[in-house]
Amino acid sequence: MRLATIVTDNWWDIRDLSNVSGAILDALADAGVPDWGIYVVSALLGTLAIISFIGAVAIINIWIERRVVGRMQSRLGPNRLGPFGLLQPVADAIKLMQKEVLQPRSADGLVFTLAPIAFTVPGIAILAVIPWGRNMTLAELDVGIVFIFAMSSLAALAVFIGGYGSNNKYALFGAMRVIAMLVTYEIPIVLSLLGIVLLTQTMNLSEIVLWQEEHWVFLIMLQPLAFLIYFFSSSAELNRTPADLAEAESEIAGGYHVEYSGMKFGLYYAAELINAVSISTIIATLFLGGWWLYKVDELVPGWMILIGKIYAVYFLFVWTRGTLPRFRIDQLLAFAWKWMTPMALLNILLVAGQVTLWEETGWSDAVLIPAFIAINGAFAAGLIVGWVRVMAPKFQRFPTRPRFYSTIDVPPLPAPDAAMTQP
Amino acid sequence: MIDDGAIVFSFYMLAGGSLLCALMVAFVRNLIHAVLFLALTFVGVAGVYIVLSADFVAVVQVLIYAGAVGVLMTFAIMLTPASDRMNSETLFQVPAALLGLMVAGIAVFVAYDTNWDLSNSEGLRTTARLLGEAFLKPYVVAFEVASVLLVTAMIGAIILSREEDAGDA
Amino acid sequence: MPDLLLWTVPLEHVLIFGALLFGIGLYVALSKRNAVGILMGVELMMNAVNVTLLGFARFVESPRPIDGQVFATFVITIAAAEAAVALALCVAIYRHRETVNIDEIDLLRW
Numbered sequence: 001m002r003l004a005t006i007v008t009d010n011w012w013d014i015r016d017l018s019n020v021s022g023a024i025l026d027a028l029a030d031a032g033v034p035d036w037g038i039y040v041v042s043a044l045l046g047t048l049a050i051i052s053f054i055g056a057v058a059i060i061n062i063w064i065e066r067r068v069v070g071r072m073q074s075r076l077g078p079n080r081l082g083p084f085g086l087l088q089p090v091a092d093a094i095k096l097m098q099k100e101v102l103q104p105r106s107a108d109g110l111v112f113t114l115a116p117i118a119f120t121v122p123g124i125a126i127l128a129v130i131p132w133g134r135n136m137t138l139a140e141l142d143v144g145i146v147f148i149f150a151m152s153s154l155a156a157l158a159v160f161i162g163g164y165g166s167n168n169k170y171a172l173f174g175a176m177r178v179i180a181m182l183v184t185y186e187i188p189i190v191l192s193l194l195g196i197v198l199l200t201q202t203m204n205l206s207e208i209v210l211w212q213e214e215h216w217v218f219l220i221m222l223q224p225l226a227f228l229i230y231f232f233s234s235s236a237e238l239n240r241t242p243a244d245l246a247e248a249e250s251e252i253a254g255g256y257h258v259e260y261s262g263m264k265f266g267l268y269y270a271a272e273l274i275n276a277v278s279i280s281t282i283i284a285t286l287f288l289g290g291w292w293l294y295k296v297d298e299l300v301p302g303w304m305i306l307i308g309k310i311y312a313v314y315f316l317f318v319w320t321r322g323t324l325p326r327f328r329i330d331q332l333l334a335f336a337w338k339w340m341t342p343m344a345l346l347n348i349l350l351v352a353g354q355v356t357l358w359e360e361t362g363w364s365d366a367v368l369i370p371a372f373i374a375i376n377g378a379f380a381a382g383l384i385v386g387w388v389r390v391m392a393p394k395f396q397r398f399p400t401r402p403r404f405y406s407t408i409d410v411p412p413l414p415a416p417d418a419a420m421t422q423p
Numbered sequence: 424m425i426d427d428g429a430i431v432f433s434f435y436m437l438a439g440g441s442l443l444c445a446l447m448v449a450f451v452r453n454l455i456h457a458v459l460f461l462a463l464t465f466v467g468v469a470g471v472y473i474v475l476s477a478d479f480v481a482v483v484q485v486l487i488y489a490g491a492v493g494v495l496m497t498f499a500i501m502l503t504p505a506s507d508r509m510n511s512e513t514l515f516q517v518p519a520a521l522l523g524l525m526v527a528g529i530a531v532f533v534a535y536d537t538n539w540d541l542s543n544s545e546g547l548r549t550t551a552r553l554l555g556e557a558f559l560k561p562y563v564v565a566f567e568v569a570s571v572l573l574v575t576a577m578i579g580a581i582i583l584s585r586e587e588d589a590g591d592a
Numbered sequence: 593m594p595d596l597l598l599w600t601v602p603l604e605h606v607l608i609f610g611a612l613l614f615g616i617g618l619y620v621a622l623s624k625r626n627a628v629g630i631l632m633g634v635e636l637m638m639n640a641v642n643v644t645l646l647g648f649a650r651f652v653e654s655p656r657p658i659d660g661q662v663f664a665t666f667v668i669t670i671a672a673a674e675a676a677v678a679l680a681l682c683v684a685i686y687r688h689r690e691t692v693n694i695d696e697i698d699l700l701r702w
Contacts, residue, residue, distance in 0.1 A: 034428075035427075035428070035429075036427075036428050036429040036432075039429055040429070108453075108455070110456075111455070111456070111459070141478065141482075142478060142479075142548075142549045142550075142551060143478050143479045143482050143550075143551050146479065146482040146483065146486065146551075147482050149482075149486050150482045150483075150485040150486040150489075150490060152490075153485075153486050153489070153490025153491065153494075154485065154489060154490055156490060156494055157462060157489065157490065157493050157494055157497075160494065160497055161459065164455060164497070164501070172501070176498075176501065179494060179498070183491070183494065203551055
């Protein structure tokens with residue numbers, strides 16, 4: 001029996017879920033539903049699929065965060081409920097649901113309630129433009145990448161609403177710091193993805209995946225610096241460690257969600273996980289090829305491959321969370337302005353040169369693409385190492401006293417005794 | 424000709440919603456609520472832009488207006504804590520309302536009276552590429568001047584809002 | 593279904609929407625006491641202008657129909673720059689006068 005390796009049009013061929021929805025819509029059209037009804041039903045079907053994915057993700061990722069971070073930090077993580085603690089998210093959800101939702105009396109009622117919702121909706125809306133398969137995009141926008149930027153910037157407003165609506169000065173401080181960070185990190189995000197747009201000559205996400213398929217290369221190989229800049233800047237946008245100072249318990253007592261309890265806090269928590277998954281989806285689509293995986297997508301459904309890649313990138317996010325310590329706000333902002341933005345600009349210059357070379361000369365792709373991979377990889381490595389050599393503060397190999405600023409005039413300590421200079 | 428039923432329906436819904444939010448900006452009694460309604464107006468107007476086949480301008484509108492100008496206004500309100508938060512009006516309410524109605528009335532009259540040279544096109548399909556070419560070929564001088572203007576505005580805003588005692592020239 | 597609504601959007605309706613938004617923006621800009629409130633009105637007026645421009649770009653015969661959208665993008669850019677400078681001015685005035693109430697900032701009046 002031959003395995004059908006080409007995606008067919010049968011309605012039961014789940015490698016292309018648009019067959020299922022197409023069959024439903026055809027049945028409706030045969031039953032005489034008008035055009036606008038078909039349109040509304042198709043939008044609802046796609047939205048239903050995405051929201052069910054989001055629901056599953058919000059539950060599973062709670063477990064992943066806690067268990068994987070725990071194992072990375074040499075401790076067990078949740079292990080009491082179910083095998084390997086797999087029922088822990090259920091317990092978390094029940095705990096949050098049965099807690100009393102406290103609202104401060106002088107908090108702004110409507111704004112206080114609206115903030116978690118306004119924080120969740122842009123994160124889910126990003127998933128509408130992602131191609132989940134060859135013709136499985138809910139909203140194929142020709143300006144998909146700018147749509148993603150717009151949704152990320154709406155999240156900034158939602159954070160501020162939450163901080164202001166709590167009528168609590170720590171919440172407001174946390175919210176202002178978060179907004180400063182979000183607005184600063186939007187610039188490296190936009191600039192790094194601009195390199196992708198220059199290479200692929202399109203802002204349509206499904207066409208970017210098709211470009212990767214056509215040229216038989218993942219964009220992470222052609223744009224490693226853009227991937228690193230985008231990864232770090234979006235972990236700052238998501239308020240994840242190492243950039244989660246605005247909501248960390250030990251920093252500002254919880255920041256903008258200090259006054260939230262019960263399921264409103266649960267919605268904030270779930271919204272952060274959903275936003276993390278949305279950004280992982282964007283990275284998986286733009287840099288790792290989306291639903292395409294070197295012809296494997298003819299056997300395995302494309303959307304399963306994409307979900308696998310999403311979780312691979314999400315594991316990277318969890319890995320950095322479990323490993324890196326937290327930054328201070330001035331360290332974060334300096335990192336964005338002095339490191340990420342100039343490196344992203346230099347990356348754009350290099351990519352523009354490469355695209356011009358590609359367009360102007362007629363050299364074949366088989367020669368140019370490996371050359372670009374090598375050049376871009378060397379450029380990324382060289383730029384990072386060079387930037388660290390030039391810009392980073394010099395650190396002592398055997399520090400004898402803490403060094404925060406190089407301009408403070410600290411009187412010298414007495415000479416250390418031999419017991420303190422252990423290598 | 425915009426004649427797809429769903430699109431026509433959504434245009435009237437979006438336009439009506441935007442006008443309602445704009446009226447709430449004028450009449451709600453809390454300044455922060457007014458700014459939030461303003462951000463909602465921006466999003467509604469972005470929806471109207473999409474109906475008018477301007478998809479790139481619509482997402483840029485959400486990105487810049489709702490995402491940045493909205494945040495800027497809330498920051499300005501937060502940095503001026505002793506100011507009037509009740510969104511009250513000055514003594515010029517009635518003349519201002521009359522003036523607003525008259526200007527709108529004149530514009531509507533001109534809209535109905537002029538013989539517009541309508542075209543039968545179906546709307547542009549992909550505007551981003553055409554916009555890029557228009558920015559870099561016919562309108563490149565305006566584009567560069569706009570970028571200089573943005574740098575100047577940024578420097579000006581930083582200088583204006585700097586603390587006085589930190590000025591070491 | 594009776595033809596109560598025309599199932600098209602004529603250019604005039606888009607222009608009416610722009611005109612009404614402009615009128616509301618004008619009312620807000622002329623009648624608010626807080627300087628940030630006035631700026632909200634100015635931003636509403638800019639949006640109304642953009643709606644009108646894009647309506648014309650969509651409906652009116654033109655040798656290069658993208659020109660309306662180019663103009664609208666420039667309007668957005670310049671409105672953002674102007675909002676930034678104006679709000680920085682508000683903050684600077686607040687630092688000196690402890691108020692942004694325009695009824696009380698009248699040092700240059702006769």
